[in-house]
Amino acid sequence: GAVVSQHPSWVICKSGTSVKIECRSLDFQATTMFWYRQFPKQSLMLMATSNEGSKATYEQGVEKDKFLINHASLTLSTLTVTSAHPEDSSFYICSASVGTENSPLHFGNGTRLTVT
Amino acid sequence: GESVGLHLPTLSVQEGDNSIINCAYSNSASDYFIWYKQESGKGPQFIIDIRSNMDKRQGQRVTVLLNKTVKHLSLQIAATQPGDSAVYFCAEGVSGTYKYIFGTGTRLKVLA
Numbered sequence: 001g002a003v004v005s006q007h008p009s010w011v012i013c014k015s016g017t018s019v020k021i022e023c024r025s026l027d028f029q030a031t032t033m034f035w036y037r038q039f040p041k042q043s044l045m046l047m048a049t050s051n052e053g054s055k056a057t058y059e060q061g062v063e064k065d066k067f068l069i070n071h072a073s074l075t076l077s078t079l080t081v082t083s084a085h086p087e088d089s090s091f092y093i094c095s096a097s098v099g100t101e102n103s104p105l106h107f108g109n110g111t112r113l114t115v116t
Numbered sequence: 117g118e119s120v121g122l123h124l125p126t127l128s129v130q131e132g133d134n135s136i137i138n139c140a141y142s143n144s145a146s147d148y149f150i151w152y153k154q155e156s157g158k159g160p161q162f163i164i165d166i167r168s169n170m171d172k173r174q175g176q177r178v179t180v181l182l183n184k185t186v187k188h189l190s191l192q193i194a195a196t197q198p199g200d201s202a203v204y205f206c207a208e209g210v211s212g213t214y215k216y217i218f219g220t221g222t223r224l225k226v227l228a
Contacts, residue, residue: 097214109158
């Protein structure tokens with residue numbers, strides 16, 4: 001149980017274009033989803049917390065207009081990287097929570113974004 | 117600021133030996149901790165968790181120890197296998213939120 005599916009697993013796009021990444025909880029309802037960014041050989045950096053039906057909460061230093069998050073249902077959250085630049089190239093990972101404290105996060109398999 | 121860190125960035129262990137991966141945390145109010153395993157190109161995979169009212173918890177071939185006095189967490193893997201090779205992260209649950217702070221990670225290399 002507790003499967004999180006992330007799509008696409010990798011994407012290559014040109015500078016200036018936008019890319020949408022989907023995160024779905026397949027067998028549970030995720031009231032809260034989290035989006036992380038991970039650089040090579042580094043830890044996960046929390047970008048934002050996404051709650052179903054409300055605006056996402058962004059971490060300090062993360063541009064909300066750059067990284068658009070939508071959590072339209074209890075099983076789907078999307079991250080759109082707008083006007084992508086090469087420095088946005090990274091590994092983006094989503095995770096989902098059933099929404100209670102002291103419960104583990106369940107992670108998707110990540111999306112490798114390369115901006116050329 | 118608040119942080120969760122690891123002592124050893126890389127740990128090499130002979131196949132069949134036991135592995136111990138350490139983690140230090142700084143927020144004494146944190147009450148929930150998780151160990152994750154991340155293989156190359158994949159998302160983190162849950163291994164084991166522990167709440168602050170416990171000091172030890174065992175799973176299949178893994179044991180997590182929590183020392184709240186010195187704010188230290190460790191993951192022990194018994195009879196380490198090649199499939200255990202990965203990066204291991206500890207995560208600290210921020211009390212009162214659903215957020216987790218991840219440590220810097222330790223790469224475990226299993227030598228044949």
